[in-house]
Amino acid sequence: xxxxxxxxxxxxxxxxxxxxxxxxxxxxxxxxxxxxxxxxxxxxxxxxxxxxxxxxxxxxxxxxxxxxxxxxxxxxxxxxxxxxxxxxxxxxxxxxxxxxxxxxxxxxxxxxxxxxxxxxxxxxxxxxxxxxxxxxxxxxxxxxxxxxxxxxxxxxxxxxxxxxxxxxxxxxxxxxxxxxxxxxxxxxxxxxxxxxxxxxxxxxxxxxxxxxxxxxxxxxxxxxxxxxxxxxxxxxxxxxxxxxxxxxxxxxxxxxxxxxxxxxxxxxxxxxxxxxxxxxxxxxxxxxxxxxxxxxxxxxxxxxxxxxxxxxxxxxxxxxxxxxxxxxxxxxxxxxxxxxxxxxxxxxxxxxxxxxxxxxxxxxxxxxxxxxxxxxxxxxxxxxxxxxxxxxxxxxxxxxxxxxxxxxxxxxxxxxxxxxxxxxxxxxxxxxxxxxxxxxxxxxxxxxxxxxxxxxxxxxxxxxxxxxxxxxxxxxxxxxxxxxxxxxxxxxxxxxxxxxxxxxxxxxxxxxxxxxxxxxxxxxxxxxxxxxxxxxxxxxxxxxxxxxxxxxxxxxxxxxxxxxxxxxxxxxxxxxxxxxxxxxxxxxxxxxxxxxxxxxxxxxxxxxxxxxxxxxxxxxxxxxxxxxxxxxxxxxxxxxxxxxxxxxxxxxxxxxxxxxxxxxxxxxxxxxxxxxxxxxx
Numbered sequence: 001x002x003x004x005x006x007x008x009x010x011x012x013x014x015x016x017x018x019x020x021x022x023x024x025x026x027x028x029x030x031x032x033x034x035x036x037x038x039x040x041x042x043x044x045x046x047x048x049x050x051x052x053x054x055x056x057x058x059x060x061x062x063x064x065x066x067x068x069x070x071x072x073x074x075x076x077x078x079x080x081x082x083x084x085x086x087x088x089x090x091x092x093x094x095x096x097x098x099x100x101x102x103x104x105x106x107x108x109x110x111x112x113x114x115x116x117x118x119x120x121x122x123x124x125x126x127x128x129x130x131x132x133x134x135x136x137x138x139x140x141x142x143x144x145x146x147x148x149x150x151x152x153x154x155x156x157x158x159x160x161x162x163x164x165x166x167x168x169x170x171x172x173x174x175x176x177x178x179x180x181x182x183x184x185x186x187x188x189x190x191x192x193x194x195x196x197x198x199x200x201x202x203x204x205x206x207x208x209x210x211x212x213x214x215x216x217x218x219x220x221x222x223x224x225x226x227x228x229x230x231x232x233x234x235x236x237x238x239x240x241x242x243x244x245x246x247x248x249x250x251x252x253x254x255x256x257x258x259x260x261x262x263x264x265x266x267x268x269x270x271x272x273x274x275x276x277x278x279x280x281x282x283x284x285x286x287x288x289x290x291x292x293x294x295x296x297x298x299x300x301x302x303x304x305x306x307x308x309x310x311x312x313x314x315x316x317x318x319x320x321x322x323x324x325x326x327x328x329x330x331x332x333x334x335x336x337x338x339x340x341x342x343x344x345x346x347x348x349x350x351x352x353x354x355x356x357x358x359x360x361x362x363x364x365x366x367x368x369x370x371x372x373x374x375x376x377x378x379x380x381x382x383x384x385x386x387x388x389x390x391x392x393x394x395x396x397x398x399x400x401x402x403x404x405x406x407x408x409x410x411x412x413x414x415x416x417x418x419x420x421x422x423x424x425x426x427x428x429x430x431x432x433x434x435x436x437x438x439x440x441x442x443x444x445x446x447x448x449x450x451x452x453x454x455x456x457x458x459x460x461x462x463x464x465x466x467x468x469x470x471x472x473x474x475x476x477x478x479x480x481x482x483x484x485x486x487x488x489x490x491x492x493x494x495x496x497x498x499x500x501x502x503x504x505x506x507x508x509x510x511x512x513x514x515x516x517x518x519x520x521x522x523x524x525x526x527x528x529x530x531x532x533x534x535x536x537x538x539x540x541x542x543x544x545x546x547x548x549x550x551x552x553x554x555x556x557x558x559x560x561x562x563x564x565x566x567x568x569x570x571x572x573x574x575x576x577x578x579x580x581x582x583x584x585x586x587x588x589x590x591x592x593x594x595x596x597x598x599x600x601x602x603x604x605x606x607x608x609x610x611x612x613x614x615x616x617x618x619x620x621x622x623x624x625x626x627x628x629x630x631x632x633x634x635x636x637x638x639x640x641x642x643x644x645x646x647x648x649x650x651x652x653x654x655x656x657x658x659x660x661x662x663x664x665x666x667x668x669x670x671x672x673x674x675x676x677x678x679x680x681x
Contacts (some may be wrong), residue, residue: 002006008020008029013159023160061116066107066606080099082098126135144198158197171190175667177653218646237276237305246265247295256431256436257387269405279428286570287434306357307382310368314516317365342445367394369396379404441569462529472552473530473551506531514539518530649664
């Protein structure tokens, strides 16, 4: 099939220069790419319904004869409404088409067709709206529906795909070795390609889809492993001794078993391997990641190297600085803070200490990666909330030393199977238990009519000396009817409900300095209530805050809601999270009930992945993975299967460069070239 990737799509009969340009818009320039342009959905025409049996709205397939000529009416704005009536042995049905000026030429009076479409029922009776159709000679097969562009309908694409499939040789090389296909019951590539575009039945379609999804995820999995292997370089920070046990004796609390495992993973990476550590420590909100980082920093420093800890905001950096100072008190380790807003004289003093080695641990923001900052012997770089930093920023920090070790921390729980692919360049440690003294946050879901009751409860909590967050999903006025902006909401609270209580407001439209000032004021208990958008999702640590109220909770993903809830429950008092939603839909209720039933971030992440896919974890295309053609990260069973197969391939063949895997290698290169990656060089 490689030659088909070199054959332009214009070589197909019926695809001239103009259509080839339209295919280019869809990312298809070769015959091979067209064969890999899979349908986005299907219409199953195999179940034909008699017109008289259609009693309720829904999607149906009927076999009927055109009984009247198509009549056209011009609507306001020049749009065309076309109508005709069709009949079968049981009755008649109206068909309606919008803005299709050629429909009268496409449907012949007296001819019989299959029509597939949505039935709507109103006071004028039943009608089928904008159905797809085909002559009865086409049969009742499953019809593929392709993503289209203006000038290229799904039918035109389907016709071109069939011509492309005709060019496939009888025998084509298969990227998945036969041994693997037999073991996991996967059909051959040629059969899968034919059946994904033109399935004979649902069983053939499922078998084809399973094969192609599995292959794509295996290719992605192996490609990410390759990136990880190629990113490993010899580290100049040779760590000879483990000081984690000594550090543990300094702590005023006991580490959980999960924390101990994460620390041991990091120490093993640094002491037993010649290459640098590249490890992600992933733990739920409040699981104690900072103590893990402090222990690893301590071991690196006791081996004669420096450590740098980079946080996404100045407030977080200042809070981490205080935490590290307390944890390392009496150890002789010198800790410094470096942020952009510090006085120039203070920054100079810290930078001098980093350059001469007298500062052993620095906590800072982007100020750590400026050209002015140099280290005497940087042995470990730690980044907090890794999704806030790009790969380039991480690389800039690492360039400050001789391939120093890297520890990345994230409080965003991601299902392990997905994490193994997403963070392909990082080894993963999971802190999956909370410290024993941590009280779970009580979470309830209430309608908007209960706001008065919640405001009274917030007033009671403030009266006890505590604080509260109120989160709104939007800032701009009028973006969505019925959803208040943070500005409007705060004004109403200050005027009507809490005129005697200091209320702060923070949102994404504020300048960074203004935002930090308000957050700092809340941290210092100057504001008792903070009205905010999701900018507080990862933010300031306020143990005194005991209430989190989230407006229009249905508009957030579960993982986002869990992150927001993690802002409370950090102190000794019992904390509460109130989800406000007037959306009574069954799916919405099911999602929000998950939040009320558990505080386990990993269970919530699994549910989120099943219900919404991976967008919640990464935002639109933020995860930096190549674009997939057919696989979906929400298919957890496929992810697990691909992981198993990738493990098998590496166990059997040992090396991706094995000659028997050359076709698989070609697919890895093709996938990662498509995403702008380069894996194998």
